[in-house]
Amino acid sequence: MVLINEQYLNDPTYGIRRMTAYLSKKGYEINRKREKRLIRKMEIKAVYQEPKTSILPKEIPSTENLVNRLKIECAKIDAYSKNVLSIL
Secondary structure (H helix, E strand, C coil), X not given: XXXXXXXXXXXXXXXXXXXXXXXXXXXXXXXXHHXXXXXHHHCCCCCCCCXXXXXXXXXXXXXXXXXXXXXXXXXXXXXXXXXXXXXX
């Protein structure tokens, strides 16, 4: 646990797999599941940037709103299937 803590303080971006590889390179053969249990017990987590999935990059232009531009004055709609039959 001392080696895990020292490496975490040196580089907090190490996760379970990188930490297992680091310990193997140091000569300590440890199972990934056991190391995961030890890291949970020590209450440390890897620091990394989470993906920003809902923010669009500025390079991609947004498309126009085509629905608001379309003016429908009268339409025939089927009462059963709710489909538009014709636009008058």
